[in-house]
Amino acid sequence: MKRIAIAVACALLASSQVQGPNAQAHSSATGAEPSSQASSADWAVYHGNPHGTHYSTLDQINTKNVKRLRVAWTFETGDGAPTNDMEGDTIVVKGRMYFASPKGRIFSLNAATGTQNWVYDPAEGAPVSGNGRLRGVCYWADGTDERILFTSRNRLMAVDANTGKLIESFGDTGKVDLSQDLERDPRSVSVNVNSPGVIYKDLIILGSTGATPGHIRAYNVRTGQLRWIFHTIPHPGEFGYDTWPKDAWKTANGANAWSGLSLDPERGIVYLPLASAGMGFKDFYGADREGNTLFGTSLVALDANTGKRLWHHQLVEHDVWDRDPPTPPTLVTVRRDGRDIPAVAQIMKYGFVWVFDRVTGENLFPVQEVSVFPSTIPGEKLATRQTLPAAPEPFARQRLTEETLTQRTPAANAAVRAHLATLSNRGRFDPPSLEGTVIFPGLDGGGEYGGAAWDPETGILYINSNEQAYILQLRAQVKKTSGEASAAEIYNASCAGCHGVDRKGNPPSFPALLGLTKRMASQQIAQMIAHGSGRMPGFEGSLSKTQIDGLTTYISDDNSKPATTTDNASANVDYVFQGYTKFLDPDGYPAVSTPWGTLNALNLNTGRYVWQIPFGDYPELNDPTTGSENYGGGIVTKGGIFFIAATVYDNKVRAFDKLTGKLLWEDTMPTSSIATPSTYAVNGKQYFAVSSGGGKNPKLKVGGGIIAYALP
Numbered sequence: 001m002k003r004i005a006i007a008v009a010c011a012l013l014a015s016s017q018v019q020g021p022n023a024q025a026h027s028s029a030t031g032a033e034p035s036s037q038a039s040s041a042d043w044a045v046y047h048g049n050p051h052g053t054h055y056s057t058l059d060q061i062n063t064k065n066v067k068r069l070r071v072a073w074t075f076e077t078g079d080g081a082p083t084n085d086m087e088g089d090t091i092v093v094k095g096r097m098y099f100a101s102p103k104g105r106i107f108s109l110n111a112a113t114g115t116q117n118w119v120y121d122p123a124e125g126a127p128v129s130g131n132g133r134l135r136g137v138c139y140w141a142d143g144t145d146e147r148i149l150f151t152s153r154n155r156l157m158a159v160d161a162n163t164g165k166l167i168e169s170f171g172d173t174g175k176v177d178l179s180q181d182l183e184r185d186p187r188s189v190s191v192n193v194n195s196p197g198v199i200y201k202d203l204i205i206l207g208s209t210g211a212t213p214g215h216i217r218a219y220n221v222r223t224g225q226l227r228w229i230f231h232t233i234p235h236p237g238e239f240g241y242d243t244w245p246k247d248a249w250k251t252a253n254g255a256n257a258w259s260g261l262s263l264d265p266e267r268g269i270v271y272l273p274l275a276s277a278g279m280g281f282k283d284f285y286g287a288d289r290e291g292n293t294l295f296g297t298s299l300v301a302l303d304a305n306t307g308k309r310l311w312h313h314q315l316v317e318h319d320v321w322d323r324d325p326p327t328p329p330t331l332v333t334v335r336r337d338g339r340d341i342p343a344v345a346q347i348m349k350y351g352f353v354w355v356f357d358r359v360t361g362e363n364l365f366p367v368q369e370v371s372v373f374p375s376t377i378p379g380e381k382l383a384t385r386q387t388l389p390a391a392p393e394p395f396a397r398q399r400l401t402e403e404t405l406t407q408r409t410p411a412a413n414a415a416v417r418a419h420l421a422t423l424s425n426r427g428r429f430d431p432p433s434l435e436g437t438v439i440f441p442g443l444d445g446g447g448e449y450g451g452a453a454w455d456p457e458t459g460i461l462y463i464n465s466n467e468q469a470y471i472l473q474l475r476a477q478v479k480k481t482s483g484e485a486s487a488a489e490i491y492n493a494s495c496a497g498c499h500g501v502d503r504k505g506n507p508p509s510f511p512a513l514l515g516l517t518k519r520m521a522s523q524q525i526a527q528m529i530a531h532g533s534g535r536m537p538g539f540e541g542s543l544s545k546t547q548i549d550g551l552t553t554y555i556s557d558d559n560s561k562p563a564t565t566t567d568n569a570s571a572n573v574d575y576v577f578q579g580y581t582k583f584l585d586p587d588g589y590p591a592v593s594t595p596w597g598t599l600n601a602l603n604l605n606t607g608r609y610v611w612q613i614p615f616g617d618y619p620e621l622n623d624p625t626t627g628s629e630n631y632g633g634g635i636v637t638k639g640g641i642f643f644i645a646a647t648v649y650d651n652k653v654r655a656f657d658k659l660t661g662k663l664l665w666e667d668t669m670p671t672s673s674i675a676t677p678s679t680y681a682v683n684g685k686q687y688f689a690v691s692s693g694g695g696k697n698p699k700l701k702v703g704g705g706i707i708a709y710a711l712p
Contacts, residue, residue: 044091050331052262069667086101086102138196154178175224203220204219214275215230228306275324318381318383332355395446396446436578437471439469447465448466452633464600475578498579529548611661615644615647618649642656651668674691687710691707
């Protein structure tokens with residue numbers, strides 16, 4: 001029992017940034033003893049602490065001296081590549097930094113000097129291609145037993161935190177196959193885990209993504225044995241089963257926690273931000289998943305000990321807009337009528353903030369019902385109404401009108417005005433269509449995977465937001481009724497939604513396939529099709545070797561191959577997502593008026609914004625008010641600083657006064673950062689560290705580095 005208690009204390013102390021820098025953690029309700037394994041000088045958990053607040057009590061760097069920040073050290077992994085975003089955060093424990101490179105290698109550095117301690121390569125030297133998007137790792141300790149747990153494709157792995165050596169007593173020689181234990185044929189699923197799990201006592205709890213049901217699982221951190229599973233696609237007899245078609249649990253995929261989880265270790269509750277019930281292009285077409293499909297696009301609270309559901313809120317019913325929660329929720333405290341209410345705040349892609357009582361799930365702000373426009377797609381049965389917060393006000397604009405189109409140049413305005421006239425643009429919850437439907441905020445937010453930061457001193461939630469529109473368009477496709485599907489049919493059904501009918505993709509998130517054989521060998525292409533990469537599922541279980549070889553040849557041929565479509569709205573027609581299309585002007589800038597990215601400071605006690613400012617710029621436009629696309633989150637400190645990088649066009653990292661939004665300091669990095677920074681102290685000296693790897697912008701170079709700043 002004492003060993004488990006020590007592990008509990010480790011998890012609790014990882015979140016001790018909410019205490020003073022020299023404070024000792026208090027015993028929890030579980031009886032855990034204080035531990036020296038982690039302290040407020042550390043940044044020991046993804047997003048800062050299990051609560052996901054991105055907050056630190058360190059104040060050596062403050063509003064008075066932040067302008068003196070200088071680069072303390074840099075480290076380059078050498079793993080940067082155009083197809084490998086560096087979305088991973090760093091964690092720091094006892095002066096050691098841990099992170100995943102763009103190619104999935106796990107590094108340990110001396111956090112004061114940037115000197116490498118060790119590196120572990122889960123690919124064991126084999127070439128790595130494709131976009132892994134590994135966003136972080138987990139740390140667990142019990143006395144001298146210290147472990148780093150992380151994922152690589154379909155494997156959960158554990159290495160010694162001091163040596164980087166694989167812990168062979170964990171799972172099968174250090175690895176757990178995550179395609180097992182899903183009550184499916186393991187060959188029929190493709191499992192990837194982009195975001196790290198959470199550590200609770202002796203458990204690691206994690207979700208997944210890919211062509212798989214999104215069930216949440218807890219494994220023993222010592223042995224790798226499965227302890228519990230929560231079915232996000234309910235099985236017969238389970239709550240929510242009747243919201244799906246009969247026996248959907250046998251074949252349906254989706255409802256996954258791709259963005260990670262948040263944990264209340266004091267109460268033993270884990271919070272799941274679950275994606276839509278579709279997968280891939282099925283995010284946008286739901287005629288074959290009739291019903292509200294719990295727990296798609298939901299926030300769910302589970303007992304972390306058992307996986308039992310405590311409460312849930314379905315944020316969008318029968319979601320065909322990909323409006324899932326894009327980040328783990330933030331565990332906050334809301335002050336109401338003189339009392340503190342433990343709460344959970346969930347920011348959304350569509351620009352709203354949901355705030356619930358952390359224990360009961362009760363809404364802490366009023367809600368409103370809004371109408372849903374009927375779908376023009378045959379067989380699509382949408383929910384007639386959706387629920388949205390009536391307060392706080394959304395942090396992103398909600399409607400694209402002629403008045404909110406770009407004013408960058410008269411020619412740009414005229415072009416996007418003409419394009420808008422061809423699209424369906426009835427407002428939020430206007431469903432995907434054959435002519436194309438405007439969705440604003442776009443498919444990359446509003447809010448994104450970096451998440452919000454919360455300051456317990458002031459009650460302010462900090463949110464960075466995108467302000468761009470996308471076009472949702474479906475196309476009709478004849479279903480295959482007999483025989484083995486051809487390469488063209490497979491591509492049109494499973495690949496065109498991301499890489500485009502013309503195979504030009506939407507770089508860098510979805511790379512072009514034209515000229516692929518000049519970049520990769522055919523064997524590598526076939527391997528990626530079979531096993532998947534990043535958000536791309538693997539097809540080894542669903543396609544024969546002949547089909548995989550045929551698809552490899554098909555996508556490797558640069559000749560034009562238009563997709564087979566039909567206007568016949570019969571039972572033999574399916575509807576396929578056309579691809580992730582930004583609504584841009586002829587010069588490639590957003591079709592909407594500025595700002596194109598914002599920072600927002602929301603007081604959760606009052607529901608009112610303290611300040612809102614443009615965030616980021618396009619250097620060639622020489623206009624600091626444009627704002628820009630941004631990913632990754634920010635962090636907030638007791639020293640009065642809100643730190644953030646995130647912008648994908650200007651390569652900058654910035655420090656703002658957290659109370660006013662005034663810019664206090666900035667630096668231009670070699671490449672942009674699309675991850676959330678960290679701050680920590682070693683031997684009494686505070687550092688601020690950020691990844692510098694680029695990504696999300698095909699016009700700028702990429703890398704795989706870490707930059708640490710400190711006062712001289």
